[in-house]
Amino acid sequence: MSINENIFVVIMASAIFYGTPLVFASLGEVLAERSGVLNLGVEGMMLLGAVAAAWVSTNVGGPAIVVLPLALVAAMIAAGLGASIHAFLTITLRVNQIISGLALTIFAGAAGLSSYLAGIWHLGKAPVMHQFLRLDVFGLADTPVVGPILFHQTLLTYLSWVLVIAASVYLFKTRMGLHVRAVGESPQTADSVGIPVARYRYAHVILGGSFAGIAGACFSLMIVPTWVDGMTAGQGWIALALVIFGFWRPDLMLVGAYLFGALSSLSLTLQARGFHISTAFLAALPYVMTIVVLVIASNASSRRQLGAPAALGKPYEREER
Amino acid sequence: MKRFRLRLEPRSDLPKWLPWAVPVGSFLVALLVGAIVLSTTGQNPFSVYARIVDRAFLSDGAFSGTLVSATPLLFTGLCAAVAFRVGFFNIGGEGQFVMGAIFGSGIALKLGADVPGVVAVASMVVFGAIGGGLWALIPGILKTRFRTNEIITSLMLNYVAAVIATYLIFDSQSFWRELTGSGVVFPKGKVLPTIAWWPKLDFGSVIVPFGFLLGMVIAGWLYVLQRKTRFGFEMRVVGGAPTTARYAGIKPNRVIIAVAALSGALAGIGGATDVGNFRHILDPKGLQQSGFGYAGIVVAALARLNPVAVVFVAILLGGITNAGYALRGPDFPSGLVGVLQGLILFCTLGGEVLARYRVKRSSPSDVIETALEPA
Numbered sequence: 001m002s003i004n005e006n007i008f009v010v011i012m013a014s015a016i017f018y019g020t021p022l023v024f025a026s027l028g029e030v031l032a033e034r035s036g037v038l039n040l041g042v043e044g045m046m047l048l049g050a051v052a053a054a055w056v057s058t059n060v061g062g063p064a065i066v067v068l069p070l071a072l073v074a075a076m077i078a079a080g081l082g083a084s085i086h087a088f089l090t091i092t093l094r095v096n097q098i099i100s101g102l103a104l105t106i107f108a109g110a111a112g113l114s115s116y117l118a119g120i121w122h123l124g125k126a127p128v129m130h131q132f133l134r135l136d137v138f139g140l141a142d143t144p145v146v147g148p149i150l151f152h153q154t155l156l157t158y159l160s161w162v163l164v165i166a167a168s169v170y171l172f173k174t175r176m177g178l179h180v181r182a183v184g185e186s187p188q189t190a191d192s193v194g195i196p197v198a199r200y201r202y203a204h205v206i207l208g209g210s211f212a213g214i215a216g217a218c219f220s221l222m223i224v225p226t227w228v229d230g231m232t233a234g235q236g237w238i239a240l241a242l243v244i245f246g247f248w249r250p251d252l253m254l255v256g257a258y259l260f261g262a263l264s265s266l267s268l269t270l271q272a273r274g275f276h277i278s279t280a281f282l283a284a285l286p287y288v289m290t291i292v293v294l295v296i297a298s299n300a301s302s303r304r305q306l307g308a309p310a311a312l313g314k315p316y317e318r319e320e321r
Numbered sequence: 322m323k324r325f326r327l328r329l330e331p332r333s334d335l336p337k338w339l340p341w342a343v344p345v346g347s348f349l350v351a352l353l354v355g356a357i358v359l360s361t362t363g364q365n366p367f368s369v370y371a372r373i374v375d376r377a378f379l380s381d382g383a384f385s386g387t388l389v390s391a392t393p394l395l396f397t398g399l400c401a402a403v404a405f406r407v408g409f410f411n412i413g414g415e416g417q418f419v420m421g422a423i424f425g426s427g428i429a430l431k432l433g434a435d436v437p438g439v440v441a442v443a444s445m446v447v448f449g450a451i452g453g454g455l456w457a458l459i460p461g462i463l464k465t466r467f468r469t470n471e472i473i474t475s476l477m478l479n480y481v482a483a484v485i486a487t488y489l490i491f492d493s494q495s496f497w498r499e500l501t502g503s504g505v506v507f508p509k510g511k512v513l514p515t516i517a518w519w520p521k522l523d524f525g526s527v528i529v530p531f532g533f534l535l536g537m538v539i540a541g542w543l544y545v546l547q548r549k550t551r552f553g554f555e556m557r558v559v560g561g562a563p564t565t566a567r568y569a570g571i572k573p574n575r576v577i578i579a580v581a582a583l584s585g586a587l588a589g590i591g592g593a594t595d596v597g598n599f600r601h602i603l604d605p606k607g608l609q610q611s612g613f614g615y616a617g618i619v620v621a622a623l624a625r626l627n628p629v630a631v632v633f634v635a636i637l638l639g640g641i642t643n644a645g646y647a648l649r650g651p652d653f654p655s656g657l658v659g660v661l662q663g664l665i666l667f668c669t670l671g672g673e674v675l676a677r678y679r680v681k682r683s684s685p686s687d688v689i690e691t692a693l694e695p696a
Binding site for chain 1: 329358362363410412463467468469470472473474476477478480481484485487488492493612615616618619622654655656657658659660662663664666667670671673674
């Protein structure tokens with residue numbers, strides 16, 4: 001048995017595979033939250049992205065190299081449109097962010113628009129035409145240990161790495177990123193120095209939503225790969241927890257996402273190897289872990305040091321200044 | 322290009338008709354948007370809506386079915402309504418509902434067929450409340466002790482509860498599982514003894530489940546609790562102004578813990594109702610698919626957290642859900658129920674703002690002018 005069939009290598013490799021949608025979704029959410037807007041609609045936006053991507057991949061003719069990018073763009077637009085409803089309600093109309101986000105998930109989610117569209121488009125009867133396949137990067141896929149883990153993933157995983165770096169640089173090293181954080185920390189101050197608060201919030205909620213769309217596309221074009229009603233199975237909610245888990249920092253969120261990816265693939269891997277372990281225990285583990293981490297994170301000396309935007313969840317009313 | 326921006330100005334005068342006109346108007350706008358969605362996707366909105374109204378309220382036995390669909394929504398709606406009132410964003414109604422179903426069915430199976438029906442039903446209500454209440458105490462205690470965000474913890478516990486229910490029926494030889502007959506091959510729950518089946522009251526043209534009546538009574542009690550008692554006053558203060566609460570000698574954490582338990586207990590009774598009145602069996606898959614907890618938040622928001630209004634909103638949304646079940650098939654679009662619920666909620670949320678504020682379009686120069694006006 002080669003080293004690459006070693007159980008730890010297998011688990012690491014599948015952790016990255018299954019963690020990839022979580023990376024996209026939590027990255028999108030952190031953009032919105034850093035600008036001060038909590039969006040609980042991640043699950044719904046992911047499903048919108050998944051259904052749009054599945055439609056393009058099934059119905060648009062052409063080679064995969066054309067269709068797959070189109071499918072991602074469609075996913076981003078669909079989920080971005082969903083996010084813009086939330087943006088309008090919470091930023092312009094200053095509706096409660098929690099209720100508006102939940103409304104978005106109900107509207108777009110498993111028993112909502114995503115399954116409505118899938119029904120009308122007759123999706124889910126067969127696998128999608130084009131999907132993201134595992135690549136053999138630089139021919140290194142068979143390298144011991146690191147091969148399957150790092151060089152035998154799909155393009156989406158590599159895209160997620162690029163975006164994590166880009167988002168980290170953007171948020172912490174650029175002037176615009178500084179403005180985003182200022183808007184999330186203290187919109188009054190940001191406004192007084194001329195940063196357009198509402199415009200920043202709109203842009204980041206919608207951009208964040210489009211990332212959630214890619215996360216959804218990971219399911220319909222990579223993991224499953226077809227349409228199933230409610231196929232994201234609560235991962236959108238996990239993404240919300242991951243943002244807190246990663247202290248609102250993209251690099252730590254990536255680690256968290258793979259941890260969750262490992263946990264959700266663990267039961268499959270272990271059972272395939274003939275280990276007898278309670279599937280219920282493993283199934284509950286990611287959720288219980290999230291709670292434990294949240295308790296630790298929220299009990300640490302100061303939440304502000306951890307990166308929670310001070311104005312998160314609060315609408316900004318200029319008149320109240 | 323001249324830039325325009327929307328500005329909200331608080332209304333100084335609220336016309337009497339406005340609080341009524343807004344929900345009705347929002348509802349109509351939601352139907353209109355829904356109609357646009359339907360017609361752009363090749364459906365005839367009039368016939369779809371007509372079929373929904375028919376199957377929800379008008380046709381033979383439709384209203385009885387609507388009450389069945391409304392019952393769980395009534396309980397999860399009350400669950401969200403009381404919790405949100407104190408700013409405890411319990412979105413774990415789903416899990417608390419499931420725990421109520423587990424505890425409620427557990428006690429019914431334990432008591433067996435040898436107790437009077439009243440005892441069986443009453444203990445199911447109590448145990449359902451305990452199950453849901455304990456489950457909601459977890460995020461409640463974590464919030465008050467460690468300031469842990471209750472939205473995420475209560476949400477995560479929904480999945481844990483679903484896993485527990487699945488474990489009891491599919492992954493173990495538990496007390497809840499049918500271990501004889503066909504249950505050996507196809508895992509399923511034990512059927513409750515018929516003595517523990519909750520009554521359905523026949524009023525001739527409409528059959529009212531006992532659970533629905535119970536929910537109505539509880540809704541009335543909650544209304545009185547919130548309006549007329551000291552605890553209700555404390556709830557409103559904590560929800561409105563937590564810092565003021567401290568000055569007034571109210572301990573916000575105690576109120577939040579109590580409300581968390583109460584809120585979970587309400588969802589838990591809903592779960593007990595689900596097994597007692599309808600399924601007569603612990604059915605993890607059925608519970609998971611229904612999403613009553615999340616729909617309950619819609620109900621509470623539409624009812625503006627008013628317990629009595631929850632009853633009516635639950636009937637309305639229960640009607641849509643019931644019609645969705647009844648019409649399920651090739652010529653009725655799946656997912657329409659969620660689309661309509663979401664649209665109604667979006668429109669109501671937006672509509673409420675329009676009721677409280679005037680929306681003005683103004684160019685930036687106007688903003689400066691208003692800023693320069695003497696206050």
